[in-house]
Structures are given as structure tokens and as C-alpha cells.
Amino acid sequence: MTAFAVGQLRDVQINDGIVDYLRRIDATLEPFEGHFVIHGGAREVLEGNPVDDLIVIAFPTKASAQAWYASQAYQALIPLRLQGAAGDVYLIDGVGSEHRATDILHGAGGA
Template sequence: MAAYAIAHLAGVELGPEIVAYLRQIDATLAPYEGRYLIHGGRAEVLEGAWEGDLIVIGFPDMGRARAWYASEAYRRILPLRTGHSQGSVILIDGVADGHRATDILG
């Protein structure tokens, strides 16, 4: 089942460190088949308030998502982002094809 790395970032200081991070992250994703599904972009707010940027990276499964985040290549560049932005990052499982809202009811 697909899994996703989701980041909601705010206060990104677009300086040399963030640029270096952006130039290097794609190479860390490739061995784990990670691909961008959402990378910032203008959000059309329909309810509530929204600030910051949303990034969603898809992986074939949770094992590869975890392996990417824990990889030496990613851990090496991570401080370039964390030192110049605030936010939350999660890994989350997707749902199977044909998932219905009521499936969560058990």
C-alpha cells in the first residue's frame, strides 16, 4: 500500500541552505521510489485558515518511506531545512483502491 511523507512548513527562509537542500533532496528520494505529488503551490482555502506550504511525497510503501527518512543521505541534508523552517512532518499510510469513507467504521 502506498505511503506518504507529508510536511506542512511555515517560515521558510529561502536562503543558501534551503537552496542546497532543494538541489540535493531529489537524489535522496530516487533509491526509495519517492516522488513529489504536491510541492507548495497556491492553496485555495475553502474552510478555516491556511498558512505555509504543503509538501506530499509518495512512496510505494511505508517501509520505503521510513527507509528514505532514516537514510544517511537524507539525514545529512535535513539540517539545511530544519534550521531554516518550522513545521510538522509525518509519514502516513494511504488507503487501498476502492476505499470508502465507511471503511473506518470497522
């Protein structure tokens, strides 16, 4: 099942560290079949007041996402990202096309 690495970054400053990070991250994704799904970009706000830049990277499996994040190549880039951005980064499982909203109730004692 597809898994995603999600970054919700704030206070992004384009500096030498961020530029170096951006130039090098694609090479860290390739061995793990990762690719960007969302990388900042213009947004149409429908509700709320989002202030973070959203980055979503897809991987074929949770194991490949975990291996990418733990890889020596990506770990070497984290200090570069931190030179120009604060935020939250996490991995999350995707759902298949057959998923329905009520499916989450089955594991929570619901219908």
C-alpha cells in the first residue's frame, strides 16, 4: 500500500542550506521509488488559515518510506533543511481506492 512522507514546513527561508537540500533530495528518493506528489505550490484556501508549506512524497510501501528517511543519504540532508525551515515531518499510510470514510469506524468500536 502506498505510504507518504509529509512535511508541514513553516518559516521557510531560501538560503544556501535549503538550496543545497533541494538540489540533492531527488537523488535520495530514487533508490526508494519516492516521488513528489505535492511540493508547496499555489493553494485555494476553502477553510481555515493554513500557514505551512505542504510537501507530500509518495512511496510504494511504508517500508520504503521508512528506509528512505533512515538512509544515510537523506539523514545527511536534514541539517540543511533545518537551516531554513521549521516544521513537522511524518510518515503516513495511504488508503486504496476502495476505502470509504466509515472504514475508520471499524477499528474504533463503531459501526
